[in-house]
Amino acid sequence: xxxxxxxxxxxxxxxxxxxxxxxxxxxxxxxxxxxxxxxxxxxxxxxxxxxxxxxxxxxxxxxxxxxxxxxxxxxxxxxxxxxxxxxxxxxxxxxxxxxxxxxxxxxxxxxxxxxxxxxxxxxxxxxxxxxxxxxxxxxxxxxxxxxxxxxxxxxxxxxxxxxxxxxxxxxxxxxxxxxxxxxxxxxxxxxxxxxxxxxxxxxxxxxxxxxxxxxxxxxxxxxxxxxxxxxxxxxxxxxxxxxxxxxxxxxxxxxxxxxxxxxxxxxxxxxxxxxxxxxxxxxxxxxxxxxxxxxxxxxxxxxxxxxxxxxxxxxxxxxxxxxxxx
Amino acid sequence: xxxxxxxxxxxxxxxxxxxxxxxxxxxxxxxxxxxxxxxxxxxxxxxxxxxxxxxxxxxxxxxxxxxxxxxxxxxxxxxxxxxxxxxxxxxxxxxxxxxxxxxxxxxxxxxxxxxxxxxxxxxxxxxxxxxxxxxxxxxxxxxxxxxxxxxxxxxxxxxxxxxxxxxxxxxxxxxxxxxxxxxxxxxxxxxxxxxxxxxxxxxxxxxxxxxxxxxxxxxxxxxxxxxxxxxxxxxxxxxxxxxxxxxxxxxxxxxxxxxxxxxxxxxxxxxxxxxxxxxxxxxxxxxxxxxxxxxxxxxxxxxxxxxxxxxxxxxxxxx
Numbered sequence: 261x262x263x264x265x266x267x268x269x270x271x272x273x274x275x276x277x278x279x280x281x282x283x284x285x286x287x288x289x290x291x292x293x294x295x296x297x298x299x300x301x302x303x304x305x306x307x308x309x310x311x312x313x314x315x316x317x318x319x320x321x322x323x324x325x326x327x328x329x330x331x332x333x334x335x336x337x338x339x340x341x342x343x344x345x346x347x348x349x350x351x352x353x354x355x356x357x358x359x360x361x362x363x364x365x366x367x368x369x370x371x372x373x374x375x376x377x378x379x380x381x382x383x384x385x386x387x388x389x390x391x392x393x394x395x396x397x398x399x400x401x402x403x404x405x406x407x408x409x410x411x412x413x414x415x416x417x418x419x420x421x422x423x424x425x426x427x428x429x430x431x432x433x434x435x436x437x438x439x440x441x442x443x444x445x446x447x448x449x450x451x452x453x454x455x456x457x458x459x460x461x462x463x464x465x466x467x468x469x470x471x472x473x474x475x476x477x478x479x480x481x482x483x484x485x486x487x488x489x490x491x492x493x494x495x496x497x498x499x500x501x502x503x504x505x506x507x508x509x510x511x512x513x514x515x516x517x518x519x520x521x522x523x524x525x526x527x528x529x530x531x532x533x534x535x536x537x538x539x540x541x542x543x544x545x546x547x548x549x550x551x552x553x554x555x556x557x558x559x560x561x562x563x564x565x566x567x568x569x570x571x572x573x574x575x576x577x578x579x580x581x582x583x584x585x586x
Numbered sequence: 587x588x589x590x591x592x593x594x595x596x597x598x599x600x601x602x603x604x605x606x607x608x609x610x611x612x613x614x615x616x617x618x619x620x621x622x623x624x625x626x627x628x629x630x631x632x633x634x635x636x637x638x639x640x641x642x643x644x645x646x647x648x649x650x651x652x653x654x655x656x657x658x659x660x661x662x663x664x665x666x667x668x669x670x671x672x673x674x675x676x677x678x679x680x681x682x683x684x685x686x687x688x689x690x691x692x693x694x695x696x697x698x699x700x701x702x703x704x705x706x707x708x709x710x711x712x713x714x715x716x717x718x719x720x721x722x723x724x725x726x727x728x729x730x731x732x733x734x735x736x737x738x739x740x741x742x743x744x745x746x747x748x749x750x751x752x753x754x755x756x757x758x759x760x761x762x763x764x765x766x767x768x769x770x771x772x773x774x775x776x777x778x779x780x781x782x783x784x785x786x787x788x789x790x791x792x793x794x795x796x797x798x799x800x801x802x803x804x805x806x807x808x809x810x811x812x813x814x815x816x817x818x819x820x821x822x823x824x825x826x827x828x829x830x831x832x833x834x835x836x837x838x839x840x841x842x843x844x845x846x847x848x849x850x851x852x853x854x855x856x857x858x859x860x861x862x863x864x865x866x867x868x869x870x871x872x873x874x875x876x877x878x879x880x881x882x883x884x885x886x887x888x889x890x891x892x893x894x895x896x897x898x899x900x901x902x903x904x905x
Contacts, residue, residue, distance in 0.1 A: 323714065383898040386851045388650070388714075390897075392838060396890025403883035515718060525712035557729035564722030567715060568705060575709045 268522050271573070272537040276544065283548030291551045298430060302498070304543035305432040306491045307513045308536065311521075312443045313373075313487030314514040315535045316480040319447075320460045321527025322380060322387035324481065327488045327514060329398030330372040331507035335492040336402040338365035339411040339502035342418060348411050358417045365496070366489040372398055373485015377478035387481075395511075403504055410503040414496070422497025432494045439490070444532045456480060460527025516563065517542050520570040538570075595848050595900075599863040602896075606867065610874030618877050625756055629824075631869035632758035633832075634839050635862070637817045638847075639769040640699075640810030641840035642861045646773075647786045647806050648853025649706060649713040654840055656724025657698045657811055658833040659735075661818035663728040665691040666737030666828030669744070675737045684744045691822075692815035698724065699811015703804035721837065728830065735830040740822065748823030758820050765813060770858045772809075782806060786853025842889070843868050846896040867896075 284292050291300075310327055317324045337350075342361040346353040355361070372394060379390040424431050447453035458466040459476045467473045491510070496502055521538030523530025545566060549559045610618045617623065637654055644651045667677035668687045698720060705716045729735045750757040773779035784792035785802045793799050814836075821832040847864030849856025871892065875885045 379894060379898070384901045385894060385897050386845075388841070388851065389845050390894055392841065393890040393894035396886040396893070398890075400883040400886030400888075400890065403881075403886070408883075512718065512722070515715070519715045519718075525715060555729070557726040559726070560722045561726030561730070564719040564724075564726065566719075567722070568711070568719035571711050571715045571719075572705075572709055575711060 269531065269534050269537060272534060272541065276537055276541050279541065279544045279548065283544065287551045291547060300543050300547045301433045302430055303546065304539050305436040306495050307510065307517055307542065308436040308539040309439055309491040309494065310488050310510050311514040311517040311535055311539050312439055313484030314518050315523055315532060316456060316483045318518050318523050318525065319456050319527055319530060320477055320480050322477065323515065324376065324391050324484045325388065325511045326376060326391035326395040326398060327511040328507050328509065329395035330369050330485060331488045331492045331510055332504060333372065333398040333402040334365045334369040334489050335496050335502045335506045336406040336411065337368050338362065338496060339414055340406055342414045343411050344413045348409055350405065355415045358415050362493050365493050366486065369489025369492060370482060370485045373482045377481030380481060381474035381477040406504060408504055410501055412501045414500050418497050419500055422494055432498060435494060440532060440536050447532055457528055513542060516567045519567060596857065596860050596863060599860060599867065603863055603867050603870065606870045606874065610870065614877050618874055627869045627873045628759045629756050630873065631865050632762035633817045633821050634836065634843065635762045635865040636765045636813050637836055638840040638843040638861055638865050639765050639858065640813035642844045642849055642856065642858060643782060643806045644810050645844050645849050645851060646782050646853060646856060647803055649803065651702065651717050651810055652714060652837045653698065653702060653717040653721040653724055654814055654837040655833040655835060656721035657695055657814045658818045658836055659728035659830055660698065660724045661691045661694045661815050662822055662828045662833055663731040663737065664694055665818060665822055666740060667731050669740045670737050672739040675732050681741060684741065688819055691819055692812055695811040695815025695818065696808050699808040700804065703807030706807065707800040707803035737828040740826040744823040745826060748820055761816065761820060765816065766858060766862050773858055778805065783854055839868060842893045846893060848900055
């Protein structure tokens with residue numbers, strides 16, 4: 261039992277359960293009807309998919325604050341190819357086949373992620389600054405491409421990826437769990453995954469043991485781009501509309517989820533299961549506060565306090581460890 | 587000779603600044619060089635510049651402050667709600683004198699900074715996450731103070747701070763340069779300044795040589811918060827309104843100014859003169875692009891590219 265309690269992810273699980281119970285009591289249980297749970301998971305899916313990419317980057321000791329810029333650019337490019345509104349369509353009026361539009365969204369996001377990776381790994385620019393720059397560039401390009409309009413009338417077939425269900429479970433939720441499973445496999449069962457942890461733990465040691473550090477750094481940013489691309493597809497297919505505010509704030513939410521999930525900001529430590537729990541904790545807080553009628557602003561305040569609280573846990577854990585060592 | 591000059595980091599920044607000024611002057615057929623516009627660039631740079639001095643101190647100790655706009659917003663909204671005579675937004679039901687409100691605003695900034703500092707230094711938490719949290723808290727609180735993120739009808743008595751002129755030079759410019767001078771003095775003429783560089787360079791060595799590392803980190807965040815408070819006072823008194831947009835984006839533009847100014851994000855290296863140049867480079871860019879009629883899209887793209895390029899050049903020259 262004591263060993264279980266000292267397991268951080270078990271603690272996170274307890275926090276999650278406690279929050280569900282508290283909000284459940286406060287709202288009289290309405291939040292946690294099957295439909296309510298599906299809604300919470302739907303909201304979690306976009307943050308979750310983006311947080312997977314952020315996890316890879318942060319495990320190497322970097323940070324990606326360009327997720328919104330990249331995500332909104334990819335969404336807008338896709339939407340302006342898939343819309344049947346001739347005035348907003350950038351490919352000559354007729355919507356392209358859905359598969360082409362989806363491919364374009366992912367291609368744009370992966371390309372931007374690659375740019376991030378090259379700037380950080382080749383030019384040795386700190387990831388914070390590099391992604392600050394690409395965030396601005398991506399956001400600006402999104403405004404240019406979309407003209408600042410809300411793009412609607414997307415090809416109806418697109419909604420399959422966001423609104424359809426398999427065995428009663430919405431596709432985006434399944435997608436999130438599958439991607440988390442793949443991420444777990446990659447991080448814990450492959451050479452590449454071990455290299456990611458090694459680079460974050462000690463880049464010099466990783467280099468000396470034959471790991472191509474700059475290639476790993478490049479790849480984690482490509483993965484981050486791919487994930488925000490998938491998140492963009494998912495939200496676009498669910499909402500069937502895109503504006504320059506699509507995915508706004510996703511970088512803050514993803515960093516918060518990863519930090520709550522226990523990934524060290526200095527890289528090298530943390531588990532993907534923790535991040536999944538972090539994503540769910542955030543979603544439960546958001547939905548619970550929303551159900552209680554809290555304004556978005558109050559939600560922000562509480563979220564901010566919880567982020568600090570979550571990383572403070574790390575401090576007390578460290579303290580406990582040093583006490584054991586001493 | 588020329589090469590020796592280029593190696594001097596700030597000489598490069600001066601050249602970039604001059605090149606930008608000349609380019610925009612030619613492109614706009616001299617409009618950007620009209621005295622009014624020059625004053626405009628400086629006034630617009632004042633808020634960002636004052637805040638950037640605080641950010642620079644934090645970054646020099648190897649920290650980072652993402653909470654700038656959150657802190658400025660709280661201070662701005664609280665100040666506005668205390669000063670306004672508009673019953674819709676007033677916190678007390680009457681307009682409190684600026685002689686009390688301005689110190690309160692500075693105190694709010696300092697208090698938030700102190701909280702950042704204590705969390706980062708005492709609990710040893712990563713500055714990015716702590717200030718991400720206080721940023722969210724600040725933005726949330728700022729909205730709640732007024733319920734709308736907007737306050738108008740502030741008293742004319744504070745107008746001088748944002749709009750007044752001495753010898754035809756706008757008052758905010760004096761504040762801006764005074765803060766830069768004070769920060770320079772702090773960094774280069776005081777014990778604390780030396781300790782700031784020491785903590786950022788190598789906290790362990792600093793600790794062993796008797797620097798109270800935790801205390802330095804806390805003080806630095808508190809000073810930064812105080813400076814954000816000054817920024818809020820200037821912002822509020824410029825148009826006699828408090829709006830959330832006055833604070834928006836300050837964390838990024840101050841980090842950009844500090845990075846372009848050559849302060850190492852790893853801490854311990856950089857000069858306040860470089861930061862001043864960084865602030866002016868961003869100010870000239872912003873103003874030049876807007877005079878040229880480049881929309882927000884083009885401005886964001888250009889700024890993003892220049893931030894990355896400036897830091898890349900810096901890294902390249904040092905390796």
